[in-house]
């Protein structure tokens with residue numbers, strides 16, 4: 001699903017965010033990415049979603065060579081990804097439900113099915129009582145869960161979550177990780193960055209550690 | 225296509241949201257386009273009236289040709305037969321001296337007494353010719369050079385003046401139509417751009433979720449179209465009011481003006497205004513949303 005060969009990312013201001021990234025992630029894999037703040041976790045995810053492009057090296061995501069230019073193919077790729085952004089990127093002045101549905105609208109899901117599935121997703125993250133609340137009235141943790149519902153409801157081939165547990169209490173964090181993990185199946189890979197190392201220990205997963213832009217794959221137990 | 229149909233409700237809602245987000249400036253956009261289109265409607269009315277007028281006058285474009293002294297009635301009839309074969313002559317009719325006398329007496333009305341002062345009929349027989357105004361010059365020279373024709377009287381001066389006025393109205397109409405087009409396009413595309421600017425974040429998020437440009441642009445195009453159509457509606461309403469109130473009184477004021485039938489004209493102008501406003505709204509919005517594409 002994802003293959004990176006000697007990928008590097010240097011931002012326009014000269015910041016070398018990633019160097020020598022070699023990586024291979026297959027379907028059904030669960031990947032945790034950890035590392036200090038500023039180490040390059042989000043940068044790595046940005047490459048996977050085509051928000052940034054490799055300054056050098058070769059990166060392929062879901063069969064799509066990641067390079068600047070081909071907007072059409074990029075949009076198609078993004079529709080197969082369920083992203084949870086570190087800063088959520090919810091749409092203001094819209095309800096939680098509408099925010100979850102918006103990700104599905106782009107995919108052309110029939111309205112009734114869309115609404116039903118969006119409500120189920122919100123229920124899964126424990127927000128069935130906030131369906132019609134505008135997102136700016138939600139607490140930080142609630143907003144985060146809306147963002148997660150928006151991503152998983154798309155049934156993506158690649159679920160990418162940047163710090164999905166960052167603002168949640170222990171129980172909610174576990175719940176969210178559980179939900180995200182439950183999406184991993186033979187077709188879907190799940191990639192999660194987190195600081196909460198104590199919550200992810202000893203799982204059947206791939207652990208990637210990012211240090212000053214360089215990655216080490218610390219433990220690897222590919223799911224069967 | 226599927227995406228479009230499934231989300232039609234959402235698009236409409238978003239369009240209204242865009243409009244509501246800047247109520248005041250959009251109100252002005254609406255009033256602005258409304259009044260501009262009204263102006264356009266007025267010019268259109270002038271145009272239609274002028275056109276009708278010229279049409280009517282062209283129908284009546286008549287010249288009189290007088291015979292040389294030695295031409296008798298038989299000769300005159302011969303000349304007329306020949307005249308009828310000329311290209312640009314619609315009709316040529318022999319008017320006897322007696323008929324000319326009767327006609328003039330009628331015209332003079334109370335003053336007809338004056339005709340008693342003459343012992344003989346002071347009027348001569350002549351030929352009344354209806355011509356095609358577009359071939360006026362050619363026809364007139366042909367007629368006046370005919371043997372037996374001494375003198376041709378036309379009302380070319382009046383006709384040319386009228387044509388001049390109508391041409392001026394048409395030119396003014398063209399200029400105003402261009403101004404209406406440009407102004408409406410600017411207003412609408414500006415309004416759309418403003419909407420896009422204020423929704424930058426939302427648009428960016430939609431992009432990250434894989435939304436195609438058409439999905440992002442559609443609500444804005446709809447908002448622009450809706451606003452111009454509302455403006456067109458306002459203009460149409462004003463035109464209808466004006467037609468009902470003003471048109472008749474113009475008709476009474478200048479009785480000789482052959483006005484086109486009010487109902488028909490009104491319907492025609494309203495249809496044109498709405499059509500033009502829809503077209504302008506669409507084009508203006510498309511101009512406006514083109515700024516989405518540029519932002520990568």
Ligand SMILES: Nc1ncnc2c1ncn2[C@@H]1O[C@H](COP(=O)(O)OP(=O)(O)OP(=O)(O)O)[C@@H](O)[C@H]1O
Pocket residue numbers: 011012013015016017035036037038039040041042043044086
């Ligand atoms: N758009 C950008 N332009 C320039 N430098 C950037 C940009 N985005 C990130 N950086 C820099 O790249 C480095 C990696 O940033 P990144 O956001 O990937 O860190 P992170 O591991 O996600 O951190 P955190 O855990 O705090 O989210 C940092 O030094 C950051 O300042």
Ligand SMILES: [Mg+2]
Pocket residue numbers: 041042043086162
């Ligand atoms: Mg980050």
